[in-house]
Amino acid sequence: MKNPSPEKNSSFLNQILIEWITPLIWKGYKSPLEYKDLWDLNEEDKSESLVPVFERQWSIQVEKAKAKKAKRKEKRGYIAANTTAADDDDQSHLASVIPALFGAFGGTFTFGLLLKFIPDIMSFVSPQILK
Numbered sequence: 001m002k003n004p005s006p007e008k009n010s011s012f013l014n015q016i017l018i019e020w021i022t023p024l025i026w027k028g029y030k031s032p033l034e035y036k037d038l039w040d041l042n043e044e045d046k047s048e049s050l051v052p053v054f055e056r057q058w059s060i061q062v063e064k065a066k067a068k069k070a071k072r073k074e075k076r077g078y079i080a081a082n083t084t085a086a087d088d089d090d091q092s093h094l095a096s097v098i099p100a101l102f103g104a105f106g107g108t109f110t111f112g113l114l115l116k117f118i119p120d121i122m123s124f125v126s127p128q129i130l131k
Contacts, residue, residue, distance in 0.1 A: 005039040050104075057103035058095070065094035 010020040027037060043049060102109060 003036075003039050005042055007039075008042060054100060054104045057100040058097070060103065061095040061097075061100045069094060 006020045006023075007015065014020050024033070024037065024039075027033065
């Protein structure tokens with residue numbers, strides 16, 4: 001890495017408060033940022049590490065969709081062995097991206113959901129408590 005991100009070496013408190021990005025914000029405030037001012041992505045944030053995780057989950061969803069379509073065809077009286085390549089293309093459209101995303105990145109989504117849900121509940125409950 002030629003310009004590593006300071007996020008990796010920052011303390012826990014700095015990571016929670018996102019304090020590690022402050023120097024970049026000030027630099028952008030004083031003058032327009034250029035590409036050379038930006039840091040490299042951390043390895044775990046690069047597409048080379050994220051895409052294989054998603055593709056594994058996506059292939060599971062496509063296989064589930066194929067199995068579901070084959071089961072429907074059998075119920076209608078078709079023979080699943082007579083499916084064509086064109087049918088295989090149609091089956092990928094039945095797969096949902098939401099379960100694949102949640103399977104690959106569910107922990108991150110759940111943590112973000114909690115971070116959003118807690119303040120929302122607090123903003124609703126606060127006036128009720130003050131009554």
